[in-house]
């Protein structure tokens with residue numbers, strides 16, 4: 001069985017590895033949530049985990065349901081070097097209290113940086129988001145306030161707000177052996193970021209939710225080994241859905257412009273699920289590299 005799987009993987013290196021093997025060596029990206037905000041898609045909401053040599057190091061977004069998949073993945077909350085947020089819509093952030101409360105039982109003792117966008121009238125910034133959840137006396141879960149800086153928890157959540165006015169990649173942040181970089185993306189009026197994480201010379205880029213109008217993602221995703229693009233709308237989308245999200249043709253143009261090595265489509269919703277053949281066709285008008293569709297707990301070795 002193992003031999004057969006190995007042969008299949010060698011023949012088709014784009015295929016996901018088994019979840020149990022994710023990240024045992026090298027760099028791997030695991031999908032914790034491949035869905036959007038719907039209650040009917042059978043998927044956790046947006047969340048991804050970057051593994052380096054068997055350790056879960058970067059968590060990108062914490063959509064609802066993702067904490068259960070974090071547990072199923074075998075990840076250890078104490079290994080995380082940072083949490084990165086694309087934006088603070090529910091389907092990208094709602095599970096954070098579950099991670100913090102669950103992590104309490106693991107006695108993490110090193111600070112946990114939380115990077116995300118600054119706020120505007122539509123959504124809170126990263127600092128306000130953490131305060132609104134955890135800060136005494138009015139935070140919704142202020143009983144977890146020990147994990148904010150200056151309090152008595154075994155570690156602190158350290159908020160880092162990224163400005164969203166730029167149209168060029170923002171300065172690289174170094175987290176030990178990892179390099180992280182953001183660029184603002186157009187998600188309607190909402191402050192939103194795409195993220196690039198580099199480890200062991202491999203680059204993984206997360207589009208987050210975006211419609212492509214800032215033309216920023218190709219710069220951040222230049223020659224990435226893996227681009228995770230959000231496939232929230234079909235080619236025919238109009239109105240608000242199109243103002244917030246990129247159709248497959250835009251994904252294809254970005255992947256081609258950026259010359260990414262592989263493309264993974266996630267944030268799958270009822271309006272795109274079942275349309276995979278059409279979606280692939282629209283993307284392939286512009287991008288000829290490998291294309292895959294994400295499911296929860298899929299694990300991709302980045303080679």
Ligand SMILES: [Zn+2]
Nearest residue numbers: 036089091209
């Ligand atoms: Zn979303």
